[in-house]
Amino acid sequence: MVRVGEILYTNVHPFFFYMDREKLRAHSHFIPSIPARLNAAMSKGEIDVGAISSFAYGKNAEDLILMPDLAVTSHGSVGSIFLFSKVPVEELDGKKIALTHSSATSIHLLKIIMQRFYGHRSIAYTTMMPVYDEMLADHDACLLIGDDAIQASWREQGQMYVYDLGEKWYHFTRMPMTFAVFAMRKQALEQEPEALRALYYNWKQSEEQARADGYEELARAVVKDHGGDVGFWQGYFQKLQYRFGHREQRGLLHFYQLAHEEGYLPRDVDHLNVWDVDIGIHSIN
Known part of the structure; x- marks a missing residue:
């Protein structure tokens, strides 16, 4: 059973809103919490995969692997x-x-x-x-x-x-900022590759489906829980970026460089371990 961390903030809702939870429960157990608690749980080995703060990945980069093209980023205003x-x-x-x-x-x-x-x-x-x-x-x-x-x-x-x-x-x-990444423990990938692959494709499909209707259905659900109006939440989700491509990865490495120079990270994180879903792991330097 794969233990999945689920951040309770709305900024990750596009990844979770359309997930097929019933099907995934056959091999995945979801653990909702705030980022700081999930960061600690990942570090202690209490969860196997999920969205965590990008700083938490930087602290534990040698033990974790990033899922490709899944992140919460902004190219400017983040709005939250x-x-x-x-x-x-x-x-x-x-x-x-x-x-x-x-x-x-x-x-x-x-x-x-x-x-x-x-x-x-x-x-x-x-x-x-x-x-x-x-x-x-x-x-x-x-x-x-x-x-x-x-x-x-x-x-x-x-x-x-x-x-x-x-x-x-x-x-x-002049670089994007990545606030959350989807990371998994190396041991979990070795033991449960198919379960993690199923989670990955569900997260991708959910975000793509949410984006396809301009986040309208998702926004209506968020209004019921958090107030505001549909237009506000649609604008909020549309302003965020949910990809983790080359430019986002470069911006994150720059953040790690500055964090190391200021003494917040014990070592310089000069590459990212990113999972290639088809052929294995590769690094971004």
Whole structure:
């Protein structure tokens, strides 16, 4: 039985919405949770495959293999990873920022942006529960991701400076940013290649089917759970990129390079182990 991590945020819904779960349950057990918990579970060997934070792959790259052309990326604005600040971003050096405990990628992306692109190296960071009002009670800014960030952006009435981290990354690097990847443990691939192949094709088919109708049916389902309107969610999904091609891979390797140079990754990740579904594994340097 393959243990499958399922991120609970809407940004991965296109991959899961049309999956044939009944058929897959013959060999797959789905474990839903937030990215940080799934990252830890993958690292501990408690799940075998699933979407995890791209930073988590960087930390465990030698033990993991990436599924091809499956990822959550943006070429600019991502629409669900926001820094809410009481002062302009240029004035945040020496200030206090509250960080969500939900995602390693966004936390380190923010720190890289602050340090490398703005020269801010005296910020005091605190990690806490993603509760907007509590985070800003004693901090000058807060970082929220996923549905927490979207809900906070809806409530924001122009009193705060709001920065989209995907937009900031693209502005300074002109590269896409990959926030989540689909990874599997090497041992799982050795033991359950057919089950993983079935999962891969289901994820691909689900995203393609969601995209085919402009994400309308998916958006209607999301409205019932999270509010908003169909047009907002269609625009949100259409703005994201769900591919992991050459350009996205280059952008991710650049992120890893900066993360290593800033001391967030113990070693430089200079290649990606990507599964070739037909012939095996190959590396992207």
